[in-house]
Structures are given as structure tokens and as C-alpha cells.
Amino acid sequence: MQKKQAELRAYYDNFPDIEEITNQKAPNIQKAEAFTQSILSELPSGNVTQRDTACHVLFHLLGNEKQDCLFFDSRQGVSLNDASGNLVDLSFQDRPFVLKVSDIDGLGNQKFKKDAQYDMKLIKTLDRVIQQNQADPIIDDLLERLSKAHHIDKKKITFKIVYCGSFCVVYTVTDLATNVIRTLTGIESKLRNQFKQFVAAKIHPLLYRPSFDISHFDERGNKTFTAHITTFEVGPFGRTKNYTQPGGWTRYGLKVLGKYKSDEWLKPFGHPGNWYRAYHGTGNATADDFGSSGAAFHKQFAPVDAAASIFEKGFRPARVNHYGDGVYCSPNPTFPEKSFIREIELDTKQGKKTFKCMLMVAVNPDGVKFATNDIWVVKSPDNIRTYGILIKEA
Structure with missing residues (x-):
């Protein structure tokens, strides 16, 4: 259980603070806005091998007229969360x-011991309560306070998991419409008012105005x-599987x-520790694409441009995927x-040009289901890693 807790901390603690990305007056945000404008103010070359074209393609995939993404360069002293590692989370x-x-x-009007062993037992108990959708005074109190902070109905909040490292609760807000996203400004102070033990409030990197560090493009992988x-x-x-x-x-x-404990998942090429290679699409799919128009469907190859529809329409309750929940990818480009x-x-x-884009990903051999020869399903985002962005002229 301690290993799993460490993995959860490594994943969720890297989310950006809400205040960091919603404060439009913050120096880092203003520098990123100016830098983004400097890239977009000039027409791209139109050459897929030049980075200015890649940046324009990514900007149009991830943004829309209501919600732009940001580019920044950490080598220039700008410090923002880089969302490139979370692209497959779309x-x-x-x-x-x-x-x-x-x-x-004090939550749920209860007093608790303060030692590591007791904390782990409590985390385990609360996780079971969440997974089994049971009533619990602590969970009920958390739900009440969060609904007040977000000014939404308690039914819109879903707890996903709790983990230690202080005490951390992961939750989602269903049907998160554009106007709700825009009210994220100031949410940190509202959470502070509800929780006297407040330490931090974080948000998924792709939920609100994703930012990308262009210094994270690695020429060695070009x-x-x-x-x-x-x-x-x-x-x-x-x-082994075909790449x-x-x-x-x-x-x-x-x-x-x-970035990870070992590089063997990617390098040296041909090492038995290498993860499988696959591709993740950036366009919308429908049930008809899988020969089952009547089936419940959940955009098997969920798009990078899904970020735009999230900002416009919010999230819809998850439906059952044709081959189960998870990230869908293919070994066949x-x-x-x-x-x-x-x-x-x-x-x-x-002149006018049309481009296509998809992601190059590595898949953990121990964390993938082979639904068909062309369709792989990765249930956990920990088991799929984006290591390249593919672009070509249509």
C-alpha cells in the first residue's frame, strides 16, 4: 500500500495549484501570454519540420475562441506547469x-490520532467507503464543505480517491460548464474558508488553460x-510486439x-525493459467507426482537441467504452x-495548408489489454506515456 501511496503522490502532487494558473495578473502568466502572442503573431513557415508550424498546430488543437492554451519557455525563467506529459489524459x-x-x-465532528500507522488505516477505510459508495461522516462533511466552496449541488461532486501526504482527497465536478470553469478564480480562498487545515488546491493540467513549455521539445527525439x-x-x-x-x-x-526512475521503458532501443510503442489519435470517433452505432461509446481515440469541447460544453457523465474504460491507442499508425x-x-x-497530428506513446506491457490487433486499451494513465508529437501535411 505504501508503494501505491507514493505513486499517487507523485502523480497528483505534480498538478498545478489553482491559484497559480487562474491568477491572470501573476508575472508568469503575463510573460507566457506575451510569449504565446510572439509565436502566433507571425504566420508559420508551413514546414512540418520547423517548430513554429508545430506550435501553431498545437495551439489550434488545444484552444478555441473562448479558451487559449499558453506557451512558455522555462529557460527564460518562467515557471508554470507543463502539460505535455498529460496529453493522453484527454x-x-x-x-x-x-x-x-x-x-x-474535526471533520465529521470526530477526533483522530496523529500517527502514520493510524493515517494509513484511515486512508484505507475511506477509500473503501468511496469505492463502495457508502455513507460516512467524514466523507459527508467533506462533500458539504466542497459544495459550498464551489457553489454547486453536492450531487455534482464525485470523490475518486484519498491518499496520504498531509491528507489529500481527489474529486471531480460533473457537467463542469465554461462559466463554472471561469469561476475557478478565487476558489482557493473559498476552500480556505471551509477548511482551516487547508494546505493547497490543485487542478488537472488540462482542465483550465493548459500551458506548454517549448523547452520540453527534445531535439534528440526529432x-x-x-x-x-x-x-x-x-x-x-x-x-514482444511489433513497432x-x-x-x-x-x-x-x-x-x-x-523523468522516471529508469529510462529503460524508452532507451536504449531494443532493451527488454522497453515498453510497447503505439499511437493515440487526435480526432473525434463515433460508435459507427467501430461497427456498432447502437453501442454506448466514449470517443475511443479521445482527441487532443477534446480540450476545446471541455471548455465549451463541460464534461458529460462517462459512458461505457466499447472495449472497457481506459486510454485507447493502436500499434498500427x-x-x-x-x-x-x-x-x-x-x-x-x-499559403493555406492542412495538417494532421497524433501522439506517439509508450505502453507498459503489464498494463495493457489487447482488444483487437489494432485496438489496445490502457486502463491506468500511469501505464501510458507520451514521448513524441507527430505532425504531417494532409
């Missing part, structure tokens, strides 16, 4: 909040693949080496390209 309808308090003494299709075997001995390179695409590498990639038209220095 497949999940839940974009959670995280409330961190120093302790829960590559333009020829039209000739090349395949390799990747993965553990006796369990088919994306012929005709240009890859922009992301700085992921050194031509499969998502057929129906699951959105095309972006840009004015460039070479």
Missing part, C-alpha cells in the same frame, strides 16, 4: 481537483520518417528521459489516421 473524462489539508481532525514502412520487435523477451514506424510523419520529441485524426487548416507563409 482520453479520460475525469479532470480532477485535489484538495490537500494538513489533517482531518525525426522525419520516410514513406517506407519499417517494423521492429519491442518489449520483454517472449512477449511499426509512422511512415511520412515528422516527430517532435518530448523531454522524457530522466495507419489505423487512427483513417478516422481518428482531426485536420487543422492554417494560413502559412506558403
